[in-house]
Amino acid sequence: MSAPETVLQGKDRTNAHDLYMSLELSDKRWNLTFGDGIRGPSRCTVAAGDCTAVLERIGKARVRFGIPAEAAVHACYEAGRDGWWLHRWLVEQGIHNIVVDSASIEVNRHARRAKTDRLDGDKLLAMLQRYRAGEVRVWSVLREPTPRQEDARRLHRELQRLSHEHTAHTNRIGSLLVLHNLRVHCIGGRNWQAWWDSHCAQVPPALRGEIERECVRLMLVKQQMRTLEATQRKEVEDRVQPQVSQLAKLRSIGVASAWLLVKELFGWRRFANRRELAGCLGLAPTPYASGNSQIEQGINKAGNKRARTLLVELAWSWLRYQPDSALSQWFMRRFGAGAKRMRRIGIVALARRLAVALWRYLEHGEIPAGATLKGVA
Structure with missing residues (x-):
């Protein structure tokens, strides 16, 4: 599906006649918080997984806020153990739902802050209303995989x-x-x-x-x-998995590694540029610049942990089995003479460059410069 950010960019979608709903999910019960962007929120609780009760509460919320039956319903919940089935069910009911990355939700920075399901539900509702009003950077919205991809x-x-x-x-x-x-x-x-x-x-x-x-x-x-x-x-x-076969042709990449990269990353995500790819992997830099303080905090580690960990391992393998490649030569010029700490820092940079090279190899067939295929001298 298309990214929700693309749809909302530069547009004010606030509608006083729409209903907004946040779902705070847990193992035994779900906390629902409703609002219309004008009056205070309305809260209720249903048993976990009780979809019929969710529809009933939506109907009651329409009556309470005086919202007509044809008005849109916007919903959200944090990604967690329930996965994507709830999102797909909500969409089937005609509800505009989004699944958000819980780590991207802003929180109070006090050492001790109050945290309850009620407060979390209110926070999600307020941020949903801001997001639907066009403030697309308020949090990170996850892209839905198809059932087959999942x-x-x-x-x-x-x-x-x-x-x-x-x-x-x-x-x-x-x-x-x-x-x-x-x-x-x-x-x-x-x-x-x-x-x-x-x-x-x-x-x-x-x-x-x-x-x-x-x-x-x-x-x-x-x-x-x-x-x-x-x-x-x-x-x-x-040849049921052509992308896996293509990746596994490169020296230093085995079938298991190629399988993981395709299923977790390259097989279902589409990237416009290398920065999007690095951000998805959590290999993007995290600068800290405030006043006279200029600090580089390293990579943000906010992306796919499985793919990121594997790419770091493959970077070491790449140095061993692809020593004549442009990537390996760049690493040796930049970090080869350094101490162990510098080499560990450099291997992360190599992993980021390797991810971009593999992405271009799969998308456009460009073999990384100087790299060799298996069975080719």
Whole structure:
């Protein structure tokens, strides 16, 4: 869908006959706050997920504020665990809804500030009215993915969670073994079962049972990871994912990394320029200039954390496998002779440049200068 900022830019959309509604969502109940931009807000509470009750409260709010049935309803809520289903349902009901980034909502800067669901609902309502009046920079509005795009993120995110579980089980087994001075580096590997059979007698029965149960959970995680990885490889081999295949042709980028970048970033977002791309990744600079103070606070880290973390890892890999590329040579000229701290700062700058180069490669087919493809000398 088109960005709401584009629609509202430079236009005053305030309408005294429209109804405004903010939703403060929680696990057990939703707090609804209504207003018309003139009178004070009206508040009510419904059970979480009760869509019928939401429509009833909207009808009652129309009566209370004297708003005709044909008038528009504008709504908003903060992005959270409910995701996008509520947004799509509201749009289906003819309600103009937006989902906002909670981190972009302005707050009182006092050390101690009052915070309740009622105050949060009132704040959201006031900011919604300002936004609809044309003040588009009052907060950040999130772009809605299609149901298919949203579902496409599930595979690699599950793989990441399983990878963390794999590490947790491995570390747990290793820690339990150390209690009896047993140290091994093949936990869950090919030689693990043979090693365990020859050393399990040194472990007390209760601890032995705990370790074996951990091993069962570890094997289950490994099996599920292999299944998901096989699914990824098959879709790439069958050319179901052309962008993933294109990215994976570059040296230093594997199938899993290409998959994550496409599903989280390049596959469904459209960027007008490199600044928009850097802002989406949270790799944009954050200057602080007040009076005589001129401080650079580093990157803002306000974007997609998964893609940002991966791009920093790929930047290190790029230096190793693409040493003759223009990006690697720029890094070596600028930061190669510096200390470790300067290289860590420089790798973030390289990650930002690499993201722009990969974006141009996917959009226009421009291979990054000096880079080589797999299988090409």
